[in-house]
Amino acid sequence: MARNFASSDMAHGPIYKRIKNQLTERLASGEWKPNEAIPSETRLAQEFDVSIGTIRKAIDELVADKILVRQQGRGTFVAAHTQDRFLYHFFHVVNEDGTRRLPVTELLAFRKERADEGVARRLFLDRGARVVHFRNLLCIEGAPVEVNDVYLSADRFADFTRDLLANRPGTIYQLYQDHYGINVIRISERIRSAAAQHPEAQLLGLPGGAPVLAIERTAFTYGEAPVELRRSLVNTEHHVYLNEMAKQV
Amino acid sequence: MARNFASSDMAHGPIYKRIKNQLTERLASGEWKPNEAIPSETRLAQEFDVSIGTIRKAIDELVADKILVRQQGRGTFVAAHTQDRFLYHFFHVVNEDGTRRLPVTELLAFRKERADEGVARRLFLDRGARVVHFRNLLCIEGAPVEVNDVYLSADRFADFTRDLLANRPGTIYQLYQDHYGINVIRISERIRSAAAQHPEAQLLGLPGGAPVLAIERTAFTYGEAPVELRRSLVNTEHHVYLNEMAKQV
């Protein structure tokens, strides 16, 4: 013992950073699934042959990233999405007065197709790769507010069926998590204003040419790997897209 | 010397939490000003009579909260808003391809007036209260992209002049910080889609009725006190509003 080295004994960077990366990789590989416990700090310290303090520092950062959750006396677990923790997290469309209501989803279309240029680029796929594509209509208190076109890699989401989508209990991201062990941890949205056209305008109960929000969202899992592309049109006549930010990162 | 207590020797909660609170209070009292160094970890450890590791843990959290900034070899400093650290934080309009460019601001109008219903509600003022109102045009690479109408309480921002605004070096929030000691720490934005009308459409180089983003932003300081109301119209023909969210809170 008493190795007392500060920076490394291989590769580069601090040990705890490399341990963090290795843990992230094992998370991404599916070795530990959402809501499962990872090995105890003591065991990891033995496995990596470092002090417990170093393991704790690696885990500290993963906890800060909301990738792991500690529970004193029980263990450290893989963070998972729940209805509450999730829906209101990445779903930002609320009533005009700021109150939140649960949206009701209606599946309008479902098919497998080939990725065009735009879809392929966002999902890091080759053009022409097989993708699952479905369209949703979201209504809040009976009023249509959002049309979603969702694209997934057919490879990654093998055996993805219309039934799976229709009969799920929770959010779509819970479906990815529970059926495919894919945990969405980051989202990037690009928002523009557009004029609604024929079919979508009607779905949203708007006249042709009415202004709507056009949102292109990419969802990522561990290691910045894209999971889902979603293109949404939002009717903001009686709803708003609410974005709150604290001084952070 | 080996006191080895875990929770406390007075009050409640872990020592590092109480040290964090005390440091925060001394920060708030103005004992250390933005960009000044706080005492070294060694000195603080002596002062509080705890191990350096405990001080580090307290400072770790303040750094995570972006209240302090560490610089190896130099010291630990009180975080301040700077051009970089700030502008790109609450300013989300970027080029179509995702690249960020510094916007150029042009002051179009400046006057003091009475708060109408909407302004008063957002700023927690009485209707008719005196407010500062100014209008900005933001251009990115020469192209007009955003018109801002900004409202401030004339009471809180006493002696706020056109010159102050025109001759400031950094961002507007730096101005609030440096001249009024008001630190914006949270922002809430309500985004809708709208059709641009006469004067604003022209300013943005758009035909009347063109779809634009209409953003109503409220900026808050400590204690959820509203500081500024800003109404923006954004031309998204060649720019997008980029919103990135990690799994958080």
Next chain:
DNA sequence: AAGTGGTCTAGACCACCAT
């Protein structure tokens, strides 16, 4: 060279949970 933050260790005891 002196001082600062950055990393790491080895071991102590506490608080909490399951059994």
Next chain:
DNA sequence: TGGTGGTCTAGACCACTTA
């Protein structure tokens, strides 16, 4: 009772900045 995470210590050496 045994295992887990939570806090704290005392001291080592590294990396960086300043003078």
